[in-house]
Amino acid sequence: MYTQALDSLGKDCLPAGSTQGSALEARFQARVDADEKIEPKDWMPDAYRQTLIRQISQHAHSEIVGMLPEGNWITRAPTLRRKAVLIAKVQDEGGHGMYLYSAAETLGISRQQMIEQLLAGTAKYSSIFNYPTLTWADVGAVGWLVDGAAIMNQIPICRCSYGPYARAMVRICREESFHQRQGFEIMLALARGSAEQRQMAQDALNRWWWPSIMMFGPSDTQSKHTAQSMRWKIKRFTNDELRQKFIDITAPQAEFLGLKIPDPQLHRDEGSEHYRFGTIDWSEFQAVLQGNGPCNRERLEARRHAHAEGGWVREAAAAHAEKQRARAAQAA
Amino acid sequence: MTQDWPLFEVFIRSRSGLEHKHVGSVHASDARMAIEHARDVYTRRQEGVSLWVVRSSDIMASDPAEADALFEPARDKVYRHPTFYAIPDEVKNL
Numbered sequence: 498m499y500t501q502a503l504d505s506l507g508k509d510c511l512p513a514g515s516t517q518g519s520a521l522e523a524r525f526q527a528r529v530d531a532d533e534k535i536e537p538k539d540w541m542p543d544a545y546r547q548t549l550i551r552q553i554s555q556h557a558h559s560e561i562v563g564m565l566p567e568g569n570w571i572t573r574a575p576t577l578r579r580k581a582v583l584i585a586k587v588q589d590e591g592g593h594g595m596y597l598y599s600a601a602e603t604l605g606i607s608r609q610q611m612i613e614q615l616l617a618g619t620a621k622y623s624s625i626f627n628y629p630t631l632t633w634a635d636v637g638a639v640g641w642l643v644d645g646a647a648i649m650n651q652i653p654i655c656r657c658s659y660g661p662y663a664r665a666m667v668r669i670c671r672e673e674s675f676h677q678r679q680g681f682e683i684m685l686a687l688a689r690g691s692a693e694q695r696q697m698a699q700d701a702l703n704r705w706w707w708p709s710i711m712m713f714g715p716s717d718t719q720s721k722h723t724a725q726s727m728r729w730k731i732k733r734f735t736n737d738e739l740r741q742k743f744i745d746i747t748a749p750q751a752e753f754l755g756l757k758i759p760d761p762q763l764h765r766d767e768g769s770e771h772y773r774f775g776t777i778d779w780s781e782f783q784a785v786l787q788g789n790g791p792c793n794r795e796r797l798e799a800r801r802h803a804h805a806e807g808g809w810v811r812e813a814a815a816a817h818a819e820k821q822r823a824r825a826a827q828a829a
Numbered sequence: 830m831t832q833d834w835p836l837f838e839v840f841i842r843s844r845s846g847l848e849h850k851h852v853g854s855v856h857a858s859d860a861r862m863a864i865e866h867a868r869d870v871y872t873r874r875q876e877g878v879s880l881w882v883v884r885s886s887d888i889m890a891s892d893p894a895e896a897d898a899l900f901e902p903a904r905d906k907v908y909r910h911p912t913f914y915a916i917p918d919e920v921k922n923l
């Protein structure tokens with residue numbers, strides 16, 4: 498938003514550890530503790546800025562890459578209604594990417610830098626989008642589980658200490674709930690359908706369940722950034738807390754569908770009212786994150802291809818704007 | 830890669846009769862395209878009936894460091910608010 502004004506702030510502003518620096522840092526933390534919002538031109542510790550740039554840009558990339566697995570089914574949606582809904586959902590995800598890139602830009606990184614990082618493969622995005630959508634039921638499972646997990650992650654970020662991120666998140670959360678409901682509706686239609694359709698729904702749940710609960714990130718004992726992020730109020734709940742909440746609300750929904758969550762250890766613990774679940778295979782998560790998931794290469798190739806294909810449009814628009822500007826200058 | 834297109838701030842009038850409010854920003858090669866992008870990005874659910882776009886570089890903002898100097902003087906002027914004045918209850922229409 499006001500990116501151009503930020504160049505002079507941040508890293509070079511103050512020598513690290515100077516008394517002035519730590520006084521500013523204490524003031525900053527006091528504002529965060531008092532639930533005040535931090536705005537782009539306010540002083541902030543460089544590590545806060547870098548953490549946010551990393552998190553918001555990864556989040557933006559996830560929305561953009563996230564359009565691919567579902568976009569895969571737009572031309573083959575079973576009815577016109579489903580097709581219109583899917584187009585609207587995928588378009589929303591593109592919009593979410595735009596809100597988030599804008600929010601990240603207020604911290605002093607350019608859109609172009611972020612896109613370059615994504616296309617170069619140096620930026621991370623949510624591991625979930627490196628799984629394929631094999632059948633129509635996957636579109637249902639993605640809406641229900643992946644958007645469901647995303648909502649669980651995103652709602653607390655609406656109260657994030659950084660104003661532009663929090664505001665983008667409010668807008669996103671308002672739009673997400675239809676995503677999850679349309680997914681569940683697809684699953685419901687299949688679950689109430691023929692034996693073959695029920696099997697499709699079950700198969701999709703089998704493949705998406707574990708990747709979905711991995712979306713909350715490594716377990717709290719392994720998570721590197723959690724404590725600091727919570728102090729800065731970028732994060733409000735730990736990964737494990739959110740994962741538990743998600744499983745607690747999703748397990749009864751699966752039951753309603755008459756589908757079985759692929760975890761033999763999953764059961765409701767009467768004492769605590771929570772669902773206990775089996776061990777997560779973190780080696781799979783790490784492999785996907787490191788680029789070895791089923792679709793990592795395909796996803797990046799699709800993004801690179803789209804970007805290259807749009808090159809002439811960007812050039813033409815820039816040339817047109819330049820010509821108009823020159824004409825206006827001449828007429829004046 | 831070529832340069833980013835200029836950044837525009839987007840303002841939306843949500844209903845006729847209300848003021849335009851800042852909602853976010855878009856990149857565009859010119860103002861016309863900024864309006865079109867703003868429409869796609871910020872009004873997919875009838876969020877507005879009118880759009881403004883302004884080049885971000887044209888916005889002058891007050892300095893947060895001067896916030897006290899600018900806004901503090903208003904704090905002790907409570908007599909600018911109607912509740913500052915004690916009027917007996919019997920007096921009506923005041």
Ligand SMILES: [Fe+2]
Pocket residue numbers: 560589590593669673
């Ligand atoms: Fe989204």
Ligand SMILES: [Fe+2]
Pocket residue numbers: 590644647673676
């Ligand atoms: Fe979504």
